[in-house]
Amino acid sequence: MSSMLEAVGLNKRFGAVVAADDINIRVGQGERVSLVGSNGAGKTTFVNMVTGYMKPDTGSIKLDGTDITLLHPRAITQSGVVRSFQTPQLFGQLSVMDNMLVANACHDQRLSFWQSAQRREARDRAEALLERFRLAEYGQRRVSELPGGVRKLLDIAMALTVAPKLLLLDEPTSGVSADEKYPMMETIMTVLGDARETTVLFVEHDMDIVERYADRVIAFYSGRIIADDKPALALATDDVRRYVTGELKQEA
Amino acid sequence: MAATTSTPLAPAPASLQRTIFLGLGAFAVLCIAGWFMPKWFTFLLTMAAANGLVSLGIVGLMRGGLVPFGQGMMFAVGGYSAALLANKLGVTDALVLALAGGLIAMLVSLPFAPLLSRYRGIFFAMLTLALSMVTYGLLMKLEWLGGSDGFNLSRPTLLGMKLPDATSGYVMYVLTLFVATVLALIARMVFDSTRGLMTLAMRDNELRVEYLGGPVRQAIALNFVLAAFAGGTGGALGVMSLGHVEPSFSFWTTSGEFVFVAILGGWQSVSAVFVASMVLEVVRSFSGSYFPNSWQLALGLFLLVIIRFLPNGIGSLWSHKGHS
Numbered sequence: 001m002s003s004m005l006e007a008v009g010l011n012k013r014f015g016a017v018v019a020a021d022d023i024n025i026r027v028g029q030g031e032r033v034s035l036v037g038s039n040g041a042g043k044t045t046f047v048n049m050v051t052g053y054m055k056p057d058t059g060s061i062k063l064d065g066t067d068i069t070l071l072h073p074r075a076i077t078q079s080g081v082v083r084s085f086q087t088p089q090l091f092g093q094l095s096v097m098d099n100m101l102v103a104n105a106c107h108d109q110r111l112s113f114w115q116s117a118q119r120r121e122a123r124d125r126a127e128a129l130l131e132r133f134r135l136a137e138y139g140q141r142r143v144s145e146l147p148g149g150v151r152k153l154l155d156i157a158m159a160l161t162v163a164p165k166l167l168l169l170d171e172p173t174s175g176v177s178a179d180e181k182y183p184m185m186e187t188i189m190t191v192l193g194d195a196r197e198t199t200v201l202f203v204e205h206d207m208d209i210v211e212r213y214a215d216r217v218i219a220f221y222s223g224r225i226i227a228d229d230k231p232a233l234a235l236a237t238d239d240v241r242r243y244v245t246g247e248l249k250q251e252a
Numbered sequence: 253m254a255a256t257t258s259t260p261l262a263p264a265p266a267s268l269q270r271t272i273f274l275g276l277g278a279f280a281v282l283c284i285a286g287w288f289m290p291k292w293f294t295f296l297l298t299m300a301a302a303n304g305l306v307s308l309g310i311v312g313l314m315r316g317g318l319v320p321f322g323q324g325m326m327f328a329v330g331g332y333s334a335a336l337l338a339n340k341l342g343v344t345d346a347l348v349l350a351l352a353g354g355l356i357a358m359l360v361s362l363p364f365a366p367l368l369s370r371y372r373g374i375f376f377a378m379l380t381l382a383l384s385m386v387t388y389g390l391l392m393k394l395e396w397l398g399g400s401d402g403f404n405l406s407r408p409t410l411l412g413m414k415l416p417d418a419t420s421g422y423v424m425y426v427l428t429l430f431v432a433t434v435l436a437l438i439a440r441m442v443f444d445s446t447r448g449l450m451t452l453a454m455r456d457n458e459l460r461v462e463y464l465g466g467p468v469r470q471a472i473a474l475n476f477v478l479a480a481f482a483g484g485t486g487g488a489l490g491v492m493s494l495g496h497v498e499p500s501f502s503f504w505t506t507s508g509e510f511v512f513v514a515i516l517g518g519w520q521s522v523s524a525v526f527v528a529s530m531v532l533e534v535v536r537s538f539s540g541s542y543f544p545n546s547w548q549l550a551l552g553l554f555l556l557v558i559i560r561f562l563p564n565g566i567g568s569l570w571s572h573k574g575h576s
Contacts, residue, residue: 051463073462073463074462074465074466074467077462077463077464077465078465082463082464083463085460089457089459089460089463090456090457090460091452091453091456091457091460092456092457093452093455093456094449094452094453094456098449098452098453099453101446101449102449102450102452102453102461102464102466103464105446105447105449105450105466106450106461106464106465106466107464107465111446111447111450111466111467112445112446112447113441113442113445113447113448114441114442114445115445115446116268116444116445116446117444117445117446117448117449118444122446158460158464
């Protein structure tokens with residue numbers, strides 16, 4: 001399997017706090033990898049380094065063979081990395097459709113002073129994606145008035161207005177009721193399709209979701225990787241049971 | 253009914269043809285009406301249209317969440333440029349002077365645009381204010397620019413024709429309306445474009461725009477440069493009707509009036525900016541006559557009422573479903 005993401009020797013410190021300690025990760029094309037770990041373990045730091053929002057102190061990140069370590073976040077987005085957020089980052093005062101149109105225009109680099117944002121082609125594309133995410137009925141609603149689960153899905157739908165090489169989902173089911181979690185993940189996976197054209201990394205705390213939807217689990221603790229294996233194997237290790245799932249007591 | 257404080261959805265864009273039809277229709281009606289208006293009123297509307305262009309540029313920036321407090325500088329640069337071109341280089345055509353005013357203001361804004369695009373909120377506002385006050389100081393000190401008194405410029409020509417005394421005011425009125433209509437239509441097109449929508453999104457969540465691949469700083473810089481063009485054109489047109497330039501164009505109170513008009517008009521409607529500009533001129537004119545030392549009081553009270561009951565400006569009265 002060819003490598004889509006390759007992080008080598010990533011280190012990141014905030015004063016005395018070690019957020020990333022020699023992180024080495026290789027993710028193959030089309031893989032679905034879950035990043036797990038307790039709060040402060042270093043998952044989001046890793047995601048932020050991949051998206052360029054944070055630069056590592058040392059180490060390198062390659063996307064599909066191209067070094068993206070020092071690129072501006074916008075350049076990284078343009079090279080095919082998109083993300084959703086734990087707290088949905090939307091344009092609250094705009095309608096759902098306008099949110100999609102903004103995403104469409106920005107992603108495609110179709111920014112123009114003359115071309116209407118509401119042109120038929122763009123609206124058709126946005127409507128089609130909203131349909132796939134089952135959000136079409138909300139098209140003309142103001143985003144700030146939407147329920148949490150819908151906002152989560154819209155956040156992800158906006159990231160997928162292009163076919164990205166790498167999709168990073170930061171806790172896609174957090175803040176969503178237990179009943180909604182599986183339907184939401186099913187919707188996301190259905191949209192992504194079986195062709196595995198998009199490589200997916202998702203940060204998740206719900207281990208049932210991890211076991212069902214991930215091909216592989218990478219567990220973080222204190223800025224280090226403590227497990228990297230298939231879900232059943234990774235989640236069964238003592239370190240993961242001790243520091244991530246809390247099934248074993250931590251040593252004093 | 254009291255207005256809510258939530259921002260309304262962006263108005264659904266009408267077709268371009270309908271917008272052009274409405275814009276040109278309004279222009280034609282005003283041209284015909286102007287022929288029958290008293291001269292003082294056509295002058296007042298001319299100044300409202302010229303000043304409205306400056307505020308239109310401010311609205312373009314406000315849509316992205318930024319309020320510049322120094323657009324008087326662009327008005328002054330446009331005005332002084334037109335006056336200098338007329339007096340020193342003998343360029344007298346009003347249309348050429350109007351465009352030259354806009355282009356020179358745009359050129360002046362270019363070096364500052366990348367710097368300003370790094371700042372937000374009060375810092376952006378204060379930096380633009382600082383630039384306008386530096387300009388004001390320079391205009392006051394430079395004797396060859398007339399110092400604190402400024403200087404006069406002679407009556408312009410139009411398309412090679414001299415403007416007769418009796419109709420020069422009306423011709424300038426029509427020309428100013430024409431340029432304002434064209435720029436208003438262009439502004440509407442820009443606001444409804446992909447860049448225009450991105451600008452609205454920036455006001456809500458700049459970080460997400462960046463993560464979607466949108467160039468936020470570039471957009472702010474471009475909006476600032478476009479605002480400079482509108483401001484400079486307005487300055488040149490205003491100066492040609494006034495027949496005089498002076499440093500106070502770049503003083504902070506002048507910039508404040510342009511911001512006042514932008515807030516009064518709101519971010520949704522282009523036509524509302526010009527209506528607001530006319531309201532300011534009318535309030536200023538009548539208050540100046542009846543309460544010569546306290547017209548600002550009337551202006552302040554008026555703005556208080558607008559902010560309380562129409563927080564999104566008077567344009568929100570007619571921009572919910574269509575747009576204008």
